[in-house]
Amino acid sequence: MKILDVQFVISAVRPSQYPEDALPEIALAGRSNVGKSSLINKLIMRKNLARTSSQPGKTQQLNYYRVNDMVYLVDFPGYGYAKVSKTRREQFGEMIETYLREREPLKLQLLVIDIRHEPSKDDVLMYHWLKHYEIPTCIVATKADKIPRSKWEKHIKMIKTTLEADPRDPVVLFSSETGQGREQLWDIINEAIAAHHAESAGSS
């Protein structure tokens, strides 16, 4: 995937701020600190456009990045960070659930999981929301560079089992450190974009 142009568009705190140009959206959800923003930076080949930090809880809005005037990558706030207040947590939950339920341009959700650990309760809940709202989902097992290659398969299996993953949902092994999985993930994203265009051509 050749990246010609990337723009940070907005940190949206409410739906009225979401872009209105109807480009397809690919959103990323996952625990705080799992590596969502790093994954975006790797996809778009920019070192630090999506803000990353070793301090969890940094991304607290929906951050929109427009790529090649073709698609938005939407970075969600991470969940499961203990030091965020309960009210704040509920606000995030509400914002994300509303987005998943109502956001028409959402064409694919990436659920980002740390390959080293068993998915958390929040991961399982998020995955079940996605199934409930029938949102096309791709599971991304990131930080693959952190465990030896010989363990990848076993860990992927554990992730699928804990999520009770639909066998039709693709699972991508990824590393923002090495770039592993980048092309495969772009292929999946491009397929979702193509499906969106086929759908809108059919309905006009």
Ligand SMILES: Nc1nc2c(ncn2[C@@H]2O[C@H](COP(=O)(O)OP(=O)(O)OP(=O)(O)O)[C@@H](O)[C@H]2O)c(=O)[nH]1
């Ligand atoms: N080794 C390795 N480190 C990674 C990888 N992805 C992310 N990291 C590191 O993990 C930390 C968190 O990464 P972020 O991308 O900020 O995580 P996030 O999910 O956006 O976090 P929040 O915005 O707080 O939800 C940073 O120190 C990254 O450098 C990876 O694939 N491999």
Ligand SMILES: [Mg+2]
């Ligand atoms: Mg982030």
